[in-house]
Amino acid sequence: QVQLQESGPGLVKPSQTLSLTCTVSGGSISSGDYYWSWIRQPPGKGLEWIGYIYYSGSTYYNPSLKSRVTISVDTSKNQFSLKLSSVTAADTAVYYCARDNGIWGQGTLVTVSS
Amino acid sequence: DIQMTQSPSTLSASVGDRVTITCRASQSISSWLAWYQQKPGKAPKLLIYKASSLESGVPSRFSGSGSGTEFTLTISSLQPDDFATYYCQQYNSYLITFGQGTRLEIK
Numbered sequence: 001q002v003q004l005q006e007s008g009p010g011l012v013k014p015s016q017t018l019s020l021t022c023t024v025s026g027g028s029i030s031s032g033d034y035y036w037s038w039i040r041q042p043p044g045k046g047l048e049w050i051g052y053i054y055y056s057g058s059t060y061y062n063p064s065l066k067s068r069v070t071i072s073v074d075t076s077k078n079q080f081s082l083k084l085s086s087v088t089a090a091d092t093a094v095y096y097c098a099r100d101n102g103i104w105g106q107g108t109l110v111t112v113s114s
Numbered sequence: 115d116i117q118m119t120q121s122p123s124t125l126s127a128s129v130g131d132r133v134t135i136t137c138r139a140s141q142s143i144s145s146w147l148a149w150y151q152q153k154p155g156k157a158p159k160l161l162i163y164k165a166s167s168l169e170s171g172v173p174s175r176f177s178g179s180g181s182g183t184e185f186t187l188t189i190s191s192l193q194p195d196d197f198a199t200y201y202c203q204q205y206n207s208y209l210i211t212f213g214q215g216t217r218l219e220i221k
Contacts, residue, residue, distance in 0.1 A: 037210070047150075047158065047201055049210040060208045063115065096157055101148045101205065102169060104157040 002027040004097050004105035012112050018084040022097030022105060030055070030075045034100050038071060038082045040093040053080060087112045116140050116204050120213035126221040131192045135216045137202035139183045146206035149178055149187045153198045162187065
């Protein structure tokens with residue numbers, strides 16, 4: 001059974017780059033016709049799609065974040081990653097990774113603060 | 115971008131009630147719509163995909179319908195475990211968007 005687990009710093013300083021990794025277990029990240037997503041949820045607010053990387057390597061990003069986001073895959077480690085640059089307090093959120101619609105990680109809280 | 119609008123934002127209901135949540139898309143998304151349930155501190159859980167397909171393991175009291183721009187999630191008989199926040203999500207476009215959520219609370 002495929003499971004996803006987010007990891008990375010829980011505290012990031014303003015203007016720095018937020019970096020998170022999602023480790024996939026129970027299946028290969030390079031097999032199948034899947035897209036691997038990042039979604040976030042500010043405290044007390046709704047879900048915001050950040051972007052995804054398709055199994056082919058194509059990436060698609062939320063236009064509102066596109067200039068600051070990079071999603072990449074490391075097939076050798078069975079992981080995919082999120083980098084969000086120039087963060088501000090507005091980027092404080094629980095960050096989730098997901099495969100297609102149905103499989104989500106548990107989420108990790110990232111706080112942007114000095 | 116395709117905008118998704120859910121209504122109502124908050125819904126008060128009792129155990130045993132039949133409830134319906136609506137999601138409208140700003141343009142046609144065919145049937146590329148999913149519904150999620152989220153409880154506090156937890157990741158969203160997929161309930162319905164492709165507008166009306168029930169995810170494996172989800173109770174049959176949940177159902178989805180609609181196509182084009184208007185969709186509904188119905189819970190036929192509310193159970194105590196169903197009080198949560200519900201989100202719709204369109205994936206017709208390669209740019210995915212969520213509705214703002216509907217909080218289902220106990221009356």
